[in-house]
Amino acid sequence: MQTFDLEAQGLRELNSTLHAQVKETNQTSWEVINPKGSHAIAVGLDAPIEVNIKGSTGYYCGGMNKQATINVLGSAGPGTAENMMSGKVVIDGDASQYAGATGHGGLLVIKGNASSRCGISMKGINIVVHGNIGHMSAFHGSIWKSGCVWRCGRCIR
Amino acid sequence: MLKNIAYTLIQFNRGSQQMCGIVGLFLKDKNLEPELGMMLSDMLVTMTDRGPDSAGIAIYGNDEKSDGKITIQSDNPDENFKNLDNEISATTGSSVSLKIKSTHAVLNVETSSIPAVRRAIKEVRPNVRIMSAGDTIEIYKEVGLPKDVAARFDVSKMSGTHGIGHTRMATESAVTTMGAHPFSTGNDQCLVHNGSLSNHNSLRRKLRREGVHIETENDTEVGAAYLTYKMQQGSTLGEALESSLDDLDGFFTFLVGTKDGFGVVRDPIACKPAVMAETDQYVAFGSEYRALVNLPGIEEARVWEPEPATVYFWTH
Numbered sequence: 001m002q003t004f005d006l007e008a009q010g011l012r013e014l015n016s017t018l019h020a021q022v023k024e025t026n027q028t029s030w031e032v033i034n035p036k037g038s039h040a041i042a043v044g045l046d047a048p049i050e051v052n053i054k055g056s057t058g059y060y061c062g063g064m065n066k067q068a069t070i071n072v073l074g075s076a077g078p079g080t081a082e083n084m085m086s087g088k089v090v091i092d093g094d095a096s097q098y099a100g101a102t103g104h105g106g107l108l109v110i111k112g113n114a115s116s117r118c119g120i121s122m123k124g125i126n127i128v129v130h131g132n133i134g135h136m137s138a139f140h141g142s143i144w145k146s147g148c149v150w151r152c153g154r155c156i157r
Numbered sequence: 158m159l160k161n162i163a164y165t166l167i168q169f170n171r172g173s174q175q176m177c178g179i180v181g182l183f184l185k186d187k188n189l190e191p192e193l194g195m196m197l198s199d200m201l202v203t204m205t206d207r208g209p210d211s212a213g214i215a216i217y218g219n220d221e222k223s224d225g226k227i228t229i230q231s232d233n234p235d236e237n238f239k240n241l242d243n244e245i246s247a248t249t250g251s252s253v254s255l256k257i258k259s260t261h262a263v264l265n266v267e268t269s270s271i272p273a274v275r276r277a278i279k280e281v282r283p284n285v286r287i288m289s290a291g292d293t294i295e296i297y298k299e300v301g302l303p304k305d306v307a308a309r310f311d312v313s314k315m316s317g318t319h320g321i322g323h324t325r326m327a328t329e330s331a332v333t334t335m336g337a338h339p340f341s342t343g344n345d346q347c348l349v350h351n352g353s354l355s356n357h358n359s360l361r362r363k364l365r366r367e368g369v370h371i372e373t374e375n376d377t378e379v380g381a382a383y384l385t386y387k388m389q390q391g392s393t394l395g396e397a398l399e400s401s402l403d404d405l406d407g408f409f410t411f412l413v414g415t416k417d418g419f420g421v422v423r424d425p426i427a428c429k430p431a432v433m434a435e436t437d438q439y440v441a442f443g444s445e446y447r448a449l450v451n452l453p454g455i456e457e458a459r460v461w462e463p464e465p466a467t468v469y470f471w472t473h
Binding site: 036037038056058059075077078094096097115116134135 | 426427428430432445446447449450460461462465
């Protein structure tokens, strides 16, 4: 397993290293430490790798993901897994606004609660929320007739 | 049509990534009070990329010897603050002492003489601006990067019971000292705001008709004046925040300070981001979790996103 210290090595270094992984990579397991709410962690990945982020993330974690499995061992900020194409993003804690917005495919699992606009304008992504979801969740999603939001809690307003 | 609305909502969300940062810290543990300024300035500087235009803080001091205080500001402090304490003493007949901090100064006065001292300031130094008045509040705000503003006023050395801060990316009015947050419209009261109010002009007219003094054309000051007005009419901080949900229109996440209280409210759509954390030692607020990551015990804190149209407040 490769360990990456985000605080010491920086976001650009992390994302370019992960972007450099290809379909046949042997380095399939990655651990990111000290995320400290940073923005855009593991965005735009396109390889069958697993990334475990040990802590909470900021805006846009896992955005535009293809193929990769991204686990956030904490809570996630706004725009998590936005426009995901395929693969899987799992949030152990809560997710802020518009998680999975405009997603085309893949699976987003939020084990805690999701905030407002979860799955807004979704186009094929599947979203499972163990807790509650906020207002305007999946708004506009039905127009596209694809993708599901499954929730175990209540929808707030 | 629906597609356009969804797109617009996503764009609002995008906009909300920027446009101002708010931080706040309400201490429950007295042992942390000497570190309030240090923790608050670290939180403020972390929010620089949300608001690099100007920054400000309101800090509620814990000096038990202090009576009342008025924070003032001048673009020409050397000239305007010179001998000001003596001139105000001579005009009002009450004892006044002055402590200068860069473009700001704190006048220590007796609480009962605050109205007279305010009048005296207007009379002897019409160009000096009053930032705040009350028993414990001090407000410092200036144009510039948050780290420069914090260093200028030595915020990290300040101690206190609670404080709030703001980094501004201006949208509704000019980048000036007076357009920076926090705004104070009543003794020991202040407010910071992320968002934009759409009915501030009509509300300003209404409040002015009721005799409320509003200094600038800034939308946030109207929000602050509204809450002050409600509390003057007998509402508690919590009740005033509740009624703001009916009377204010637009986007807002407000963080409000009073002498012994600290409150948060978000509009019903709640586009503007907010994260809170609570431990046995403190309640903290940040526009983003990043602002909270260096607080003591944050790993074990209860961290949550305040619900839309829901009032939260704490008192000492």
